[in-house]
Amino acid sequence: MGHFVPHTDAEIDAMLEFMGLSSLDELFAVVPEGLRLAVGEDGEGGGGQAGPRHLDIPDGLSEPDVAAEMEHLAARNAVGAELLCFAGGGAYDHEVPATVRRVAMRSEFVTAYTPYQPEVAQGVLQALFEYQTMLARLTGVEIANASLYDGASACVEAVNLAAAATGRSTAWVSRGVNPNWRDVVRTFAAGSGHEVVEVDLHDGVTRWPDTATATSSGDRTQQPGAVVVQYPNYLGCLEDLAGARRLADELGALLVVAFDPVAAGLLHSPGSLGADVVVGEGQPFGTPLSFGGPYLGLFSCRKDHVRRLPGRLVGETVDTEGRRAYVTTLRTREQDIRREKASSNVCTNQTLIAVCCAVQLAWLGTTGLRELALRCARGTRYAREALLRLDGVEPLVGTPVLREFAVRLPVPAEMAVERMADEGFLAGIALGDEYGVGLLVAVTERRTRDQIDAYAAALEKVIR
Amino acid sequence: MTAPLAGVPAAGGRATSAPLMGRDEEPTLFELSSPGRSAWSFRTTNLPEWDAAELVPAEHLRSEPAPIADASERDLVAHFTRLTHRQYSVDLGAYPLGSCTMKYNPKLCDDAASLPGLTGAHPATPAHLAQGWLELLADLADRLCRITGMHDATLQPPAGAAGELTGLLLMRAWHAEAGRQRTKVIIPDSAHGTNPASVTLGGYQTVTVPSDDRGCVDLAALRERLDEDVAGIMLTNPNTLGLFEEDIAEMATAVHEVGGLLYYDGANLNAILGVTRPGDMGFDIVHMNLHKTFAVPHGGGGPGAGPVAVSERLAPYLPGPLPERGEDGEYRWRMPERSIGRVHSWHGNALALARAYSYILANGADGLRRVAEVAVLNANWLRHRLRASYDVPFDRPNMHELVVSTTSLKKASGLRALDVAKRLLEEGFHAPTVYFPLIVDEALMIEPTETESPQTLEALAQALERIGASPEGAKEAPRTTPVGRVDEARAARRLIPTWDARPLAATDAAAEHMQAPSARY
Structure with a gap:
């Protein structure tokens, strides 16, 4: 039985009496009898011709019993020191400082909903305004929305925006874009009717098709409306964004850049290199690995596209007395107003995760963000060099990398991951065939020299 | 007629909020920034301290750090805590926002x-x-x-x-x-x-x-x-x-x-x-x-x-x-x-x-059924309770939520659903969903949920009655919240989506003012 309904039996009786009813069951008289469930396991009187149906799950547990159950499940996952994390691929083991846990998890942020009544929601609205500002500064384009679900959904919305802006439904998507995100883009393209053309990598970076063939085909609608590239890409390689910009210009397409917000501490911003839309995964800022969610879809774009921006946008305004205030704005873009004419159906997003991100970015600040990126880069280089010293381990690609790196092993990567787990390491992600067989390794600021040395020693053992 | 809560103790857990604190404007993080201040700290790794130039090819390396904000830990904790004082939430009081099921969130789940x-589990863990x-x-x-x-x-x-x-x-x-x-x-x-x-x-x-x-x-x-x-x-x-x-x-x-x-x-x-x-x-x-x-x-x-x-x-x-x-x-x-x-x-x-x-x-099977029963009980009780003061366009047994309307009140005194919503904020409640569903004129969609006590519902009903009976001043509501009624039209007309867009918007506004003063006033 639940513990969260305050009413006493006497109170329920008084309420029923006021309505002229004598039992709670009478409240459900509008539900046809044949559709009603019986109460209790051997209940009668419901279920219709198929026999008595009932809600076939166990009865409720007390709080400590639930806690014991959850602890039992949690204990059956290998985490932390048991399985030291060297995996990335869009989910990274960064430090989440106490400040983020204590501040962003305050119940005023946690138990509110979408700020439909701005007069009592200035807390969430201002935090989102600050999040939007910091994200715009980081991406180098003017507008950032108040969040999407994850990196994949941000990619989908970017392709949709580009298609609407250019009137062309084809997207060229680099295979350097996270394969799970590309899978999601393909899934949703089945509904939107977009054609997704995947473009191969050559030595770790995208080799775009010859634009002459694309532009000479005559039918401009077959040309891409979006060119999508990741920076650094899935293999950690640094793509040529200026080249991608020139390509997009030749094709008349928008340049969509999936950026890494941590590496951005050292790299030119995608906006400064010509991106029209910048998307990414915000999990590294303030969200633990969490088995993949809730994460944070980062979405920003140039201001020319603000009327096509998916999701919510917070803007500054004033109240009746001229005091500074914040409100969700350009609401006429949104699904609840545009209905079937809407270009996105996003309603509930990931606001709390955006607030976590805002607190973490404030905690890092201008100097801390650069320091974080630098520390990740140092660890990555140190680990890569340590692995490449092992017999039989070779770089998968020769292009310079940041954030992650891929190596070719003398044994199948799945087997290495399996055996490394016995040694206490989550060795990385075994790459799919499209990249050539290899292991993708990520090193964050949490990994020490000793841990990396131990990882390399264990790998030497398991590939022998 | 039977009393709405015959024999029920009056003080039995009423969840409403006194006016929220935090009526002072809160500076943004960017105004609170002081270059050189910081809060970060990282683990000691003993890794070689290569320079950025040794790690990133020159053509990719940014020359200046990305500007974010510069605050001490104490500054930013105070800042975000003050923001929470300007925010209504379920933990603070009833939130009868129709269709959104703003029930109490049990802490054991947190x-x-x-x-x-x-x-701590990576999603790619075998x-x-x-x-x-x-x-x-x-x-x-x-x-x-x-x-x-x-x-x-x-x-x-x-x-x-x-x-x-x-x-x-x-x-x-x-x-x-x-x-x-x-x-x-x-x-x-x-x-x-x-x-x-x-x-x-x-x-x-x-x-x-x-x-x-x-x-x-x-x-x-x-x-x-x-x-x-x-x-x-x-x-x-x-x-x-x-x-x-x-x-x-x-x-x-x-x-x-x-x-x-x-x-x-x-x-x-x-x-x-x-x-x-x-x-x-x-x-x-x-x-x-x-x-x-x-x-x-x-x-x-x-x-x-x-x-x-x-x-x-x-x-x-x-x-x-x-x-x-x-x-x-x-x-x-x-x-x-x-x-x-x-x-x-x-x-x-x-x-x-x-x-x-x-x-x-x-909750289990027994608790979940109780959830539905009391959610439906609460909503039906409110329908009976509000019948005398508001229009109930479909006045028949409802389930977990009810839609009332201010059509009659609008005719009599000009009171619109939006005004009721804003007045309720002054009364310490979150507002219901307004103007939805679209097929009901001046709709207020109320979903009390099962976790609000009868005393809370009675307080909500009394607040709604007061608002209906004394509509004067409703257009100026809310007056006791951290900010008063917000100018949404201006937000869309002079878009300021980031702190950095403010000077730009000020310039735009000056230009707009010079070009077409008559259009604005």
Whole structure:
């Protein structure tokens, strides 16, 4: 039985009496009898011709019993020191400082909903305004929305925006874009009717098709409306964004850049290199690995596209007395107003995760963000060099990398991951065939020299 | 007439908020910044301290650090704490926002979702090392199927709208497999806005079916719209007026007869937990909003979770991979044979799923039925209680929410639904949903939920009565909140979406002022 309904039996009786009813069951008289469930396991009187149906799950547990159950499940996952994390691929083991846990998890942020009544929601609205500002500064384009679900959904919305802006439904998507995100883009393209053309990598970076063939085909609608590239890409390689910009210009397409917000501490911003839309995964800022969610879809774009921006946008305004205030704005873009004419159906997003991100970015600040990126880069280089010293381990690609790196092993990567787990390491992600067989390794600021040395020693053992 | 709460103690747990604190304008982080200040600290790693120039090729290396903000830990903790004082929330008081099910979020679920064994797991962890997570997800999917009367489920969709689109893509894949090219999806005129938006993104055209004078789908009108070009229908039951669609079995038969599918929008599932199931009503596809029905806190606008459950014939199309228990008791990932593909980067909003799972464990079959009973009791009691002071356009037994209207009050004194909403904020309550559903004039959609006590409901009713009886000053409300009524038109006209856009907007405004002063005043 639940513990969260305050009413006493006497109170329920008084309420029923006021309505002229004598039992709670009478409240459900509008539900046809044949559709009603019986109460209790051997209940009668419901279920219709198929026999008595009932809600076939166990009865409720007390709080400590639930806690014991959850602890039992949690204990059956290998985490932390048991399985030291060297995996990335869009989910990274960064430090989440106490400040983020204590501040962003305050119940005023946690138990509110979408700020439909701005007069009592200035807390969430201002935090989102600050999040939007910091994200715009980081991406180098003017507008950032108040969040999407994850990196994949941000990619989908970017392709949709580009298609609407250019009137062309084809997207060229680099295979350097996270394969799970590309899978999601393909899934949703089945509904939107977009054609997704995947473009191969050559030595770790995208080799775009010859634009002459694309532009000479005559039918401009077959040309891409979006060119999508990741920076650094899935293999950690640094793509040529200026080249991608020139390509997009030749094709008349928008340049969509999936950026890494941590590496951005050292790299030119995608906006400064010509991106029209910048998307990414915000999990590294303030969200633990969490088995993949809730994460944070980062979405920003140039201001020319603000009327096509998916999701919510917070803007500054004033109240009746001229005091500074914040409100969700350009609401006429949104699904609840545009209905079937809407270009996105996003309603509930990931606001709390955006607030976590805002607190973490404030905690890092201008100097801390650069320091974080630098520390990740140092660890990555140190680990890569340590692995490449092992017999039989070779770089998968020769292009310079940041954030992650891929190596070719003398044994199948799945087997290495399996055996490394016995040694206490989550060795990385075994790459799919499209990249050539290899292991993708990520090193964050949490990994020490000793841990990396131990990882390399264990790998030497398991590939022998 | 019987007293609304005969014999019930007056002081028995009234959840309203005194006017929120925090009436002073809070500077932004950027105003609080002082260059050189910082809060960060990192682990000692003993790694070589290579320079950025040694790590990043020159053509990629940024010359200046990305400007973020510069605050000490103490500054930023005070800043965000002051922001929380300018924010209403469920933990503070009642939040009767119709259709959003703003019930109390049990704290045991917060603790459950904070366990290091859950938060610390990388999503690419091999299945044999994440057995706890796979079991949790598989068992949650199983319980959700039992609650909804469906066969199998995906937990990937991260929100209700994502669940809707996933469901429509399942519908599309199922028809395509049979070689059918259908183009239309039917939606009632009372539907949530996400429904038609999702239909469009699913590649279908929306056909609207009107409601009848009882507030339910007009069955005859539905039959007229059904043909071999209809892929399916999306329904919310109970619907957005809080009314149970009593003809649901007839509707299901009619839709199935033309080869269409029935989609259940689970926004209002809270009303029927343990009472009836969408699967028994004839639905083929069901999405649930775990943040509504199963108490995942709404987070100021997310994260939620929007799992989709389906009947047996649609199960092969589900997004994958799905967690599954093998005969040896081990859990593994399985890709359904005709899967439409992934709809999330990983496995969905996993920690939100863990919260919902702990909520289902705590409530169980008996507790969930109690949830529905008291949610429906509270909403019906309020309908009876408010009858004398507000219009009730469909004054018949409702489920978990009710829609009242200020049509008469507007005629008498000019009081509009928006004014009532703003006055309620002064009374210490969050406002109901206003101007929805679209088919009701001056609508106030009230969903008390099961977790508000009768005393809280009585206080809410009295506040609404006061507002209706003394409408003077309502246009100036709210006056006791951190800010007064906000100028939304100005926000859209002079867009300031970031701190850095302010000087620009000021210039624009000056130009606008010089060019067309008369247009502005």
